[in-house]
Amino acid sequence: MTTVNVIKPKARLSNSNILFLIAAVIFVLMYIFAIITFPASFMQFQTFFDLFNLNAPLIIMTLGLSIVMIGGGIDISVGSVCGLVTMACAVYLEHKMGSIGGAILIALGIGIVFGILQGYLIAYLEIQPFIITLSGLFLAQGLLTTLHKDPINVTMPAFVNLRDFDIVIAWLGAKNRLGVFIPCEIKPGTIIVVILLVILASLMKWSRFGRNVYAVGGNSNSAMMLGINVKRTVFITYVMSGLTAGIAGFVYIMTTGAGNVGNASGAEMKAIASAIIGGTLLNGGVGNLLGAPIGTLTLLVINELIRAAGVQSNFQAMVSGLMLYFFIVLQSLIMSLRDRTRIRFTLPPWLRLSEKAKSGNHRET
């Protein structure tokens, strides 16, 4: 209780910031732990950069998903949309007419179309987000298999150049076993992650739209009374999530260079988990976009640690489940310690039908 009393005066941290801080501290501690236990691999900068290089799509998806979650919704279609984009780009690039610019346009287009469709249905027709994005997931998966079933390896020269393009940092690196100095490499995807992170985080932090999202996520009724256009705000969050899913799809194919049915499958659950670890609450209204990459990296470091520790691959899922358990309980304990004085029950707005729907559903016609 003493800590609570210390925090209580003027400079009381907001929920968003304290959850972000928890995530950040845990990530740093975990990375230090990893360095101590496995100094050979985790001391290298390349290991750290590889976390970004190989998982840039997941981080980008988490960014978009976090915006939706802060706005009080959920989007479980991101992984499938990302997969669909990879396959569409691969098919297009293998076509004679294909060009990289066109592929980028296709990626963004598919993402935005999904975003607009889902956003319209959720925001303006007031349908439950889970159901709509679930059918978006089915739709994307179905379109993916309709488009092409077999893996496609893109062989277009310009694209292969782009795929193999690395930014080399000459002054950072490590010597390999033979004593040859290998500099660090950064994929373009990492740069995209950083740019998007800066843009989206500042958008959420300082722009009017970002503040509207927080207000709507916190309490959509009072946001409406304050004169915020709730429907449009919710709509835009879904469009942004679709857009980031499209970008993630392009980054994915830029990293792997192949379209495959299994691309980014199950990424939606990973993205939700990382957003939650990063301090975004499913209730809405609480969260920090800077937490999104931290959540993803924490999840990835857990996986890397498990791999480095030589746990059998079948049990990796179990260990990461345990870690997730640890996180969730810790978060909830800290939050409940903070709010000990006032117990609140807030209904997550994305699960809430409007009042009209309630009367329609429950025999009060």
Added chain:
Amino acid sequence: MSKLIKNFSHLFLPISVMTLLIIINLIKGADYFRITMVNGAFYGNIPNIFFGASELVILSIGMTLVTAASRGQDISIGESATITSAIFVLFVLQANEVTVLTIVAAFLLSCVAGLALGAFNGTLVSVFKVQPMVASLILFTGGRSIAFMIDGKLSPILANDISNKIGTVIPGVPIQTPIILTVVFIVFVAVLFRTTNLRLYVETVGINPNAARLNGINPKKIIFLTFLIMGVCTAVAGFIAVNKAGRHDSVNLLKLIMMDAILAVAIGGNSLSGGKFSITGSIIGAYTIEMLNRTLLRLEIDPAMIKVFKAIFIIILMVVASPVVRLFLRKSLDRVRAWRSTASQSVGNSKTPNTNITDMKEE
């Protein structure tokens, strides 16, 4: 009559969807309802739907309760069912001689495991106040791995006579056994709700936990209880699924069934934000989903396209059932009614509006 309509208005959505699907099937081929007798058991489209949806029905019953009380969804049901059925298979396989008693004992053991898993999720949700979806994310991530550990490396095969009978038919009984088990389970749940106050308590907690607490109902206990029931449901569903399949495939058993279960709850006319619920609706919703899947197969749609059609169907369904469209329909219906009543009045009373109406009719 009006009371009847009021009592069943929440079933309007699932039943109308089902009717629509039946009509589509009848257009495709008139022999939809044909039932054939093979080896002393009924087969055909309708029995197959009942057969195929048995796990989904059981899981959607549990999901309805969890949704109603905790205002969230449990996404770990498929994984829980995999774990409980792994324990079931383990117990059956280690027995020297498989008798009915072994099966029953194994089933009870798997029920205990289901209760334990339910308690795990329930504790997180009720005591730690974690969102149900987040809480069940843990089991969702690690569940299949745990089942794999229980199994050992192989996917064990249930090659005994009794589980074969449970999975298909018992000789002399014309109905497939999973259907009977499902019906027994539904009857059991119905009796539970008839004899106890559970429905009232769950609805109270779902509508307003604070008010429930002030009225002497402990919301924590009720939410915990719903998760325990969910655990039993997963155990029963896992039992049926593993006996149907005849082997325990811990990677693919009941994969992604939580999506279908949540969909069943929503199609059944239940609000996903808790409160009042209708288990009948969920059951019909579950059968509707199975019917939809089989209809798409029956229409000979390219397997790659099936998911697209399913998605489009669900979207159209939810748009039609959405509050905004409903309100619009109701308003336009009222307008038509008002117009009609003024029309009928004006025919008897005055002549001036009469001309208007005739004008309108001409248009």
